[in-house]
Amino acid sequence: MRSSFLPKRSLLFALATTALLSVYSCKSQPEPAAEAEAPAPAMEAVDTTGPEYTSRYICPMYCKGSGSDQPGTCPVCGMDYVLNEDFHENHTDTTSVH
Numbered sequence: 024m025r026s027s028f029l030p031k032r033s034l035l036f037a038l039a040t041t042a043l044l045s046v047y048s049c050k051s052q053p054e055p056a057a058e059a060e061a062p063a064p065a066m067e068a069v070d071t072t073g074p075e076y077t078s079r080y081i082c083p084m085y086c087k088g089s090g091s092d093q094p095g096t097c098p099v100c101g102m103d104y105v106l107n108e109d110f111h112e113n114h115t116d117t118t119s120v121h
């Protein structure tokens with residue numbers, strides 16, 4: 024029985040080596056580009072044509088979806104709207120300014 028002990032160990036070693044090799048071959052496959060597909064949006068040009076920029080009252084953070092024609096709070100960040108200095112009314116106001 025003593026003679027079968029060593030071959031058994033070497034067989035186990037061979038199995039372990041095969042297992043390691045198979046694992047290594049699996050890991051050597053080209054990894055799929057899972058999260059590399061979303062390109063970062065270009066930040067060079069800020070779109071200032073949205074209501075968060077053109078409304079009379081706007082969020083100081085210009086949150087997307089904010090902006091109103093009356094004072095309020097931003098539904099996105101909760102900050103108080105500020106009067107938009109760049110707001111231009113299309114119609115002529117009839118109230119006389121002294």
Ligand SMILES: [Zn+2]
Pocket residue numbers: 082083084085086089097098099100101102
């Ligand atoms: Zn906001």
